[in-house]
Amino acid sequence: MAEEGVRLQKVLSQAGIASRRVAERMIVDGRVEVDGHIITELGTRVNPDESVIRVDGVRVRVNDDMVYLALNKPVGMYSTMSDELGRPCIGDVVEHRVRGNKNLFHVGRLDADTEGLILLTNDGELAHRLMHPSYEVPKTYLATVTGKVPKGVGKTLREGVELEDGPAHVDDFALVDALPGKSLVRITLHEGRNRIVRRLLEHIGFPVEALVRTAIGEVTLGEQKPETIRVLTRKEIGELYKAVGL
Template identity: 55%
Template sequence: MRLQKVLASAGIGSRRRGEELIAEGRVSVDGFVVREQGRRVNPETAIIEVDGDRIVTRTGLVHLALNKPRGVLSAMSDDRGRPTIADLLTEFGGGGGLFHVGRLDGDSEGLLLVTNNGELAHRLTHPSYEVPKSYLVEVSGPLRREVPRTLRAGVELEDGLARADSVQIVDQANGRVMLEIVVHEGRKRIVRRMMETIGYPVHRLVRTRHGAVYLGTLRSGRARHLTRGEVGALYRNVGL
């Protein structure tokens, strides 16, 4: 397929716009800048970038951001009939062929990435790629002064030491404290377990960011397609 047609199919703009980008030297294929018009590429295998951002050209790929409500399972089905994220994805095919990237426990809420790219899902959850995830965490106050330092230094859990990449106090009011905690690990319930270990059980936990994707104003229970920039950044984060 001609490169300018692939760019148009990927949402870059018209074929004419693709031709302009190629002429300006802003498009690369498999690491090499392409300037000639009419270059043929295989959209299923070629690595195409515009201004350094990866353009996903494989057909049929889906990349979603979902705001998971409390009480909904991070699963595509449940033998006991409990509500799952598949129930929230009916307009996207009901979750058929999709993977949730990591999970949020039933009592937690917020951003959950969903895709049908198994390799991307695997890499985004693998600790070696160190993709950061941000959480808003509400606990009972007052908060001991050393808590942020303790979380950054590391808390010993039953499955090993767990560290926060950063900890910020966001708000303190009415006997409650809101923290923003950033981690890059994906161990089960890691933030809740860290807080419980140091004596602060979590009342509410909301994931607000996964890599380059932010929860933003996405309403609870709703999903949206990731933007081209978000998808490109995620692929870049994990070397795809």
């Protein structure tokens, strides 16, 4: 390890992981990893701009310039940073509530009729990997559909159906609630073709009346209200890194 750089316990402290004293104990206990190697020596120096640092297997974000946000996009809003026709878009929310927002990528496009979780970040590599189908990051939705969903639908969707642009299947399916003339179902899948959830459900005879994306990977919407933005926790950021191999 190079002599130049910043002491590892100081980097962990500045990243908000723990006080320096607690960070030192973490290092001695073998809980800290730098560039794939467990570090137990307290004198270790690192380059925080280049080194990949993990605590308990979860990557630590050490760059203060990086922004990681969760937006609950409401129905009627477009998943773009600007709109030539003046329609409401997520860029409007970002402009009013996030400082230094010019370089944010939006991850997890949703059609205007769908509510739910969209991630916003200026971490280009993370955004690229989260959007790339090869990393297969799962996305979970709650859909209100017309009709009573019988047993066997989940098996059909897991095995896959043939859509006009090729076969598609879900990773998980569950009936959450049965309402008069409607059903509430939960679907998890990892592909992101246009309107894929709506098309899948309509294909098997259950048109979607309302759709909400509740999770991308380990990041969940929870009780977050529509048109609000929150900062991702350190654990959530680490889980996203882990999901795409960063």
